[in-house]
Amino acid sequence: MPSSPAQARDPQRRPLGGPVLQDSVTEAIAAAFFEELAGAGYARLSLETVAKRAGAGKAAIYRRWPSKLDMTVALATAVAVDAPVPPDTGTLRGDVLAFLTGVADALRNPLASKIIPDLLAESARNPELQQALFTAVRDTRRSKATRMLEQAVERGELPADTDLELALDLLAGPLYWRLAVLHAPTAPDYLHRLTDKLLAAIAA
Incomplete structure (x- = not known):
């Protein structure tokens, strides 16, 4: 960032x-x-x-x-x-793992790890900042992640009636909570395990 x-x-x-x-x-x-x-x-x-x-x-x-x-x-x-568009690896699992890897790299950036939580907290007190950031930043990033899920639907890996909004929340929430809120360490296989759990939840 x-x-x-x-x-x-x-x-x-x-x-x-x-x-x-x-x-x-x-x-x-x-x-x-x-x-x-x-x-x-x-x-x-x-x-x-x-x-x-x-x-x-x-x-x-x-x-x-x-x-x-x-x-x-x-x-x-x-x-x-x-920010780069999540790559089309050919499988949803590969796409989600690549997406999470990119998010993790961003959240581990020394400056971003301080800036992102601060802007989110300030947005709660500043409606003008909140609206501007939501429109410019959140919507931009969510649109890129949405395309990743739509490709999975097109490939038949997800059903056509998949709740994309809920899936986007699931993709972003756990990793942000662990790295940006808890500042907890992650094991080498953490992103792989998180990917499997998220796929199971999204496809359920």
Whole structure:
């Protein structure tokens, strides 16, 4: 999550005739933003501190994003959109295992492990942030996972009447709870065992 994906390097440009925004500055600001967000949290995050960490002026931020909320949503959305589509391995088990492996890698990222719970907690207090993140991040990621399940239906591995919404909740919930909430260690075979349990529940 806290890398600077292509979308984060290319925020909405100013109208014709405005200054050209340098990608290197945008990348530095994005990296500083994620580091500051992980350390201070959204509520205490200061755009002035982000600018200082990035070695840029505060005006450089406002030329790219008009507010802290806009900056947060834009950069978080860029990461969500940049996330790879779950691979089509040819089997639902292979797809789910690959999906869980990707989620686990993201949740174990030192910055993401702090940022994601903080943004979720802040969203409960900030309806505007919640709506923006749900629309931009949650819906983007769920649409990618939905396609993975639809492929399984097309292959005949899942019945046509599979409850996809419930299946998506099952896919996301247990691993997030263990890694992001409990911060519990996992055995080498944990993702394989979790995959088998999830498949049994989804197909039931």
